[in-house]
Amino acid sequence: MVTIVEVAERAGVSKSTASRVLTTIQGRRSVRPETAAQVMKVASDMGYQANLMAVGLKTRQSRLCAALVEGLSDPIISRLVEALVLSCNRRGYHLLLEPYSRFADSSRDGSTIPVGVDGVFMVGERADWALLYELAEKRKVVLVGWPPVDAPVGQVSDDDHKGVSMALDHLTQLGHSQIGFIGAARPVSMQRRFSAYLNVLSRLGLVCREQHCRVEEAIPEPGDHESLFSLGFCAMEDLLVADDPPTAIMCANDLIACGAVQATIATGAQVPEDVSICGFGDTPPAHLCWPPLTTVQTPVHSMAESAAEMMVKLLRDGDASSEKTLLSPRLI
């Protein structure tokens, strides 16, 4: 472990000068070029790396952010987190992974997030408002993938309405007019997708038949693939045996869509010849369906990029105003 004083001694300068050279990003602040070069050389020769703890203690910022995530095994979440790590690193920040459910267990006071982390990303779509407000009091918070909320925190989300709209446009262009929906009443993202579905349908001049929609009341656990899959499977079985079944189905996410596809195939029908099925999220499961699923791609990379950018801006400017970014998805 080589310290800055050792570097300074070897370079024949004081630790102040060494510090000045080593911490200055670009704007030189009055240090002779030769001195700077010398310090730089010695530092890299000795393999000097600043001690995170000491810097953090002194400057009162750790360049550490926490990512509060619930259900990392959810494919879309894991892709989002993966992208977020990269985006943060690119800006000189490291990411601390904190599970969310733990807060529900404990006194949910957020105290398990160590003092010293600069900011917190809350990623997922399950909202714990109490925790959010508490966290926002002492730290910068950026919500990723959450539904819009009225709080002084940064927010990045994908545009569900636009995604649904794109999907339904696509389906009507294929000639469908009887378009059903399968989803759940919660979490909020699914709820929003359903209302977007209703909304877009009326815009397109189509009627929504109640018997073409299945919105389950049971709230699936995050990351619980099986129950989502079987939700789609059962709902689809149900829809297919009814009179006058829909010719196309919009699903609230890919897992549900996979279930729906399998159910359709199990009854002997063809996808997409007999029924068109559209998913949402462009998660890995979408690639595991055969035939491949049509799906709305959540823009994980640009979401992560925006979130990280928003965080550094929040941290730099201390701007507490609630900034919101909505990103458009793409149809695959």
Next chain:
Amino acid sequence: MVTIVEVAERAGVSKSTASRVLTTIQGRRSVRPETAAQVMKVASDMGYQANLMAVGLKTRQSRLCAALVEGLSDPIISRLVEALVLSCNRRGYHLLLEPYSRFADSSRDGSTIPVGVDGVFMVGERADWALLYELAEKRKVVLVGWPPVDAPVGQVSDDDHKGVSMALDHLTQLGHSQIGFIGAARPVSMQRRFSAYLNVLSRLGLVCREQHCRVEEAIPEPGDHESLFSLGFCAMEDLLVADDPPTAIMCANDLIACGAVQATIATGAQVPEDVSICGFGDTPPAHLCWPPLTTVQTPVHSMAESAAEMMVKLLRDGDASSEKTLLSPRLI
């Protein structure tokens, strides 16, 4: 931000005493019970939380570990990481998520792991030996899910051989004798599964026919679901049209198995009536197949638990000896 001196002042003691009370885990070291209780009360009233940076600077340990992971979007990896976070937290450690690929980009000198993190988990099955040895020089390293390696690092892995053995036992009990295999030549886990397959087959007194095996040379990227899926799909299509096709297939992982199942169904055959298909990993995709896949469950939770335990032991005892743990999977 409330410091320990403020707590001490309010409690009417010196900061030393406050520190003694607050840091002592259980074994009381000579502080009067009433004093301790008083300090405790004041601390919790004021919402005192020790400053991570200061503690880290002083004690020279941060209670921070880095998880070097490649391909978080791989379902088994994300489940493993999720479990690892929990296991670490339970032991008072926080987990820093670091992408792996970044090291390949940069000078792969591991310098992006901030000074101060106590230990590094390397999770995945893609081995970068150079990086490993370099890391192991200055830090405690625990390998999770890696193939066994001869280095002074902790190692936790699942028992591939046993898993394959269990699966093949199961298949033979169902009456199969013509058991094929689909996999790839890399990463090492797949390679090991194939050799386990050959091994177990001969133990069972069965012959391995070359035309029943497909071991692809192309190495799939971690987290690349599509290529694994299509690998399984194509290989299975191939196997089914051959003369005297196998009646059962052991796949090197779940994604491949999913592809194989879909390919079988696409040709009009029934699973498992006509062909039995077995996966490996018990990843979410296994639940998305219809009919549900038989699979070998990787014991992610116990792997994470062992890895975390091994890390704290390594950190505590400074024991550099290479400890290895093999954990048995379960058949689902």
Next chain:
DNA sequence: TGTTGGGGTGGGAGCGTTCCTAACATCTCG
């Protein structure tokens, strides 16, 4: 020649902890 000014540099305090050492109080026993 004395004064100013500014570029370049060193000294040192202090960030919030932990922990070593010394001091003090109380008790035990010869």
Next chain:
DNA sequence: CGAGATGTTAGGAACGCTCCCACCCCAACA
């Protein structure tokens, strides 16, 4: 009743760093 043992507490240095402040030197100017 005093020496030593024991238990409890306070003081202060140190961890590695940043940054404020003071300092020095030399050119420029009066």
